[in-house]
Amino acid sequence: MEMQARKEVGLAQDLIPPLPPLAAALHRRFFSSHCAGCFRPLEFPFPCAGCRGVTHYCDASCCAADFPAHYSSGECHFLRLHHEGDSSDIRAALRLLHFLESMGSLPSPSLPERPRRVAGLLASDLDKVLEEGGELAERITEGATLMSVARDRDRSQVTGGQEAVTTEEVLWAVITNAVEVHVNEVGALGVAVFGPGFSWFNHSCMPNACYRFELAQRSGGCGAYELESFLVSPAAAGLATESFNAWISGENKLAHGFSNIGPRVIVRSIKPIQKDEEVCITYIDLLEPKCDARELSFNNYSNSTYPNCEELADLFDQAMDEYRLHENPEACSKKLESMLYRSSVDQESQAGEKFKLHPLHHLSLNSYITLASAYRAQVFSMDESNNTECLKLERAAVSYTLLLAGVVHHLFLSEPSLIAVTAHFLINAAESILVLLRLPEWSFDKKLCKSEIDLIICHYPKDMMEFSLDKCRDASMRFLGSVSQILFKTWPYLTQDLTNLKNIDSPVNFNWLGSKVLNPQCFASHRELSDFIEKECVEDRYLGHRLIKDQNTRLFQLALHCFIYGRYLASICYGPECYLVHHAENILHGLCKHLLTKHS
Structure with missing residues (x-):
């Protein structure tokens, strides 16, 4: 689906009001520090008795507000059975499935001419993914089985059939549509799934909008969502537009089932947007190679298809292994410094052309990020009395952090996205x-x-x-x-x-x-x-x-x-x-x- 601006939008304007999620699930590592309902930091934790204190809430009222989504969905029972590993996607799927059941809106059989959707969320190609196999297919089938066990609290065996198909579809909808929730500098607190008001924004490597999250007040409801308050509407005509309008205006009963306490999403313009222009966000890191539309691979010599670039990529991977697998930041920094030195000197490619890695190439950017972290990690492991060596390493960390910021700012001047x-x-x-x-x-x-x-x-x-x-x-x-x-x-x-x-x-x-x-x-x-x-x-x-x-x-x-x-x-x-x-x-x-x- 396309979302188009219904009127001109200036720089830095909110395109939609705070939109609550269909379902949201806190990452397991934050269970002891953040509320499982509203995602806020805990001051006086209120444990959930049902899952034996695995999850905590701000207070009894927050626990009561989240009770239908947490307990009736099977999430509470799931956490009693599975205590290790992050399962936020499975738990979000449990919550989403319970929400759909409570609204009487389970997925209907798909039609050949229409893409498969679950609560407006795109969920196509599930059969293809399962047929191809691999880690993703295994995650879906195993996750769907765990969901069925958690939902079937009175029996120890899973009953196949339609139940298994439904859980797979809903889990697939979560995997393909969920977004990480960032509301502070500690990283993603959890995942959330939003309706068409957000999920229908398309991806672009040069987006004109971005999104942020905010936390609802503990005592606040979801509020009213009037069609007139939205500046976007789907470009496709027909049933899709009618479905979107019904969703936003509240005529569809799904609009009343939003979480009252979960994280809200807000979409904001980062460029002036013309009337009828498509509004796009990015789904991935804009600095990734597959989203590099700037053609800045090399310093007017070569491109990323030459074997030399593959050789440098291998060296980078070896350096990352030293850091992540062997926990050796010193060896990592030496390998990356060597790689950058080799790439700073003109080399002959197999085709006989000059080859030189550009300072703005994605391999260079990733190296700057890693070197800044590796040098700082060495400082943390050193004796504090060795001020001279600490100062040398800190200078190196600052140098690469500044270079990274400067490079990205240089690119920003050409592409405001x-x-x-x-x-x-x-x-x-x-x-x-x-x-x-x-x-x-x-x-x-x-x-x-x-x-x-x-x-x-x-x-x-x-x-x-x-x-x-x-x-x-x-x-x-x-x-x-x-x-x-x-x-x-x-x-x-x-x-x-x-x-x-x-x-x-x-x-x-x-x-x-x-x-x-x-x-x-x-x-x-x-x-x-x-x-x-x-x-x-x-x-x-x-x-x-x-x-x-x-x-x-x-x-x-x-x-x-x-x-x-x-x-x-x-x-x-x-x-x-x-x-x-x-x-x-x-x-x-x-x-x-x-x-x-x-x-x-």
Whole structure:
């Protein structure tokens, strides 16, 4: 199905109100720390007596509100039988199946001319998946059997027939339609399945919208969902459109069966959207090779089909095995550094053409991510008294974190769909710098640092409720201009022990790669990007109060720019009340409080 805008939509506007799920299930690792109903952190855990305290709730009212979905679905009995391994997809399927039964809306026999759907969720090709076999087919058949046992509480044997077919279909619908629920920085809390108001958005590698989650108030209901409040409708005519309209307007009784306490999803525009334009989100990581529409594989020499690229991919996999399987971050970092060094030198391919791995290639990006993590892991395992070696490793971790953020931001200037991942990497880079600055060798002028926070905050848009493409462009140019000047002095210091990075002049300005590699189109105005950065740098040098006297102050300024600009981008794609914005604000507030306390 296509979802099209019914009217023009500007940058950073919510397209649908908070939409509750058909079913949601908390990941097992959060059973002791989060409520199984509303997903909120627990203060005074209220255990479920039915599953012998495996799951917990905020209080008795939250437990009572979730009781039909938890107990009557068979989830409670399932958890008494299976105590290990994550089973969130199976438990979400149990809840979804119970919901459909309670609404009298079990899947009807499919027709050849129509795709198979369960509660509006696409569930086609199940027979093909089961026929092909493999891990996925095994997961479906075993999961469906476990669901039947959990639902059949009075008997020990599974009764086949229609029951088994139904559980397989519902589990397949969950596997293909469920999304991970992220509401804080700890990662995905669980999975949730939403109706056509969300599930009918198509995927794009250059989406114009993204989605976020928020948690419902413990005492709140699902509220009314009027058709007029939605800015999207399915493009396909006929029964699909009628079904969607009925769902949204509440004429379909399924609309009244939403969870009252589960996580809500909100879809938000990250680009201006024209009337009748299709609204798309992404289903996968936009930096994955299969979603790379930018044709940036190599530095004007070759493409990813050459054997050399396969050889480098093998080296990367070997390095990852050292990290994940053998828990040896030092060996992992050495292998990746060797791989990047080999790829930085021109090589002859079997076809006799020049081959050179591009710094923006997906293998390079994955290497930066892994190296930042591997170097930091080495610091954690070292003796704290070895300050010199710790400082060296932390500098390496910061260097690769900054390079990753800079590369992704560079791509974002050409394709705004990368705004969400750019915000995450920028804030992560800022946190990495702060870890470096906390090492014993560093000291601060607390008064100067407090003034820098106030000054840099004023450097970016103050009103997070009003967004425009022009304001976003200006903020991006200001960020590049400011950090380019800072990195002119700090980048050589950070990379002094890293041979592979000495050839990279800057982690944010990639003009040295040549104009043919990537020419930012979306946010670049009629002026050249390099001209804008140069002018910003001159202004920075001109302002006396912005003069930087020492290295740690420069790094502190760099961290502040990444935090505040990253927070601004996050507020565009997720809204000013999202967890990532709050996370950045909490860190900034903590810095201000710490500096004021120390200074006084």
